[in-house]
Amino acid sequence: MWNHIYWSINNLLQEWIKMYPIFIIFVVWLIIQWTKVIIDSIKYRRFYWWHIFTSWWFPSFHSWIATSATMLALLETGFDSVLFAVAVAFSILFAYDAMNLRYEAGQHAHYINDLRIDLQWVLTKNEKLPLKERIWHTPFEVIWWVIFGVILTYIIYYFAMIA
Numbered sequence: 001m002w003n004h005i006y007w008s009i010n011n012l013l014q015e016w017i018k019m020y021p022i023f024i025i026f027v028v029w030l031i032i033q034w035t036k037v038i039i040d041s042i043k044y045r046r047f048y049w050w051h052i053f054t055s056w057w058f059p060s061f062h063s064w065i066a067t068s069a070t071m072l073a074l075l076e077t078g079f080d081s082v083l084f085a086v087a088v089a090f091s092i093l094f095a096y097d098a099m100n101l102r103y104e105a106g107q108h109a110h111y112i113n114d115l116r117i118d119l120q121w122v123l124t125k126n127e128k129l130p131l132k133e134r135i136w137h138t139p140f141e142v143i144w145w146v147i148f149g150v151i152l153t154y155i156i157y158y159f160a161m162i163a
Contacts, residue, residue, distance in 0.1 A: 014160045021072055024156050028068040031152060032061055063142045066094040067149035075157050095146065098137045109133045 016023050041047045070087040077083045109131035116130075 021076060021157075024072055024153060024160070025065065025068055027156055028149065028152055029065060032064045036061075062094040062098040063091075063137070064145045064149040066091040067146045068153040071150050071153040072157065075154070091146075095142050098142055099139055102135045102137070106133045106135045109135070 037047075066087075070084070070091045073081070073084045073087040110133045113130040113133065
């Protein structure tokens with residue numbers, strides 16, 4: 001009986017992925033966010049299930065989801081397609097944003113936090129101190145999760161298409 005249920009669910013998932021390749025992106029997103037929960041749980045030695053909804057720290061959601069979409073475009077349309085070229089351009093943009101633009105935003109948060117302390121800023125109920133300063137990713141983090149995103153998307157794609 002359990003074997004029949006397993007194969008029924010497996011066949012249903014395969015059909016969904018074949019009919020709707022965007023489903024692969026959602027599966028990758030779930031894996032990204034649960035990976036974040038696992039990493040944070042190990043790091044803080046406490047289970048933080050709500051970190052599935054956070055968009056900060058490691059892994060790089062930007063890089064992973066953009067890479068997954070790019071890999072999906074490659075697998076569906078080929079290396080010489082315009083769609084793949086556009087996806088690569090956006091992946092590079094997201095990786096740049098994850099490393100550089102967000103680094104600058106973190107520096108601004110650092111200076112604002114320092115100003116608040118130096119000026120002894122009185123906070124209202126809705127203001128939080130300190131602002132998050134570590135919202136960027138190192139090049140190593142981005143490259144690692146790009147590689148992982150490519151591999152994960154490839155595995156999910158071929159699991160659905162070949163099986």
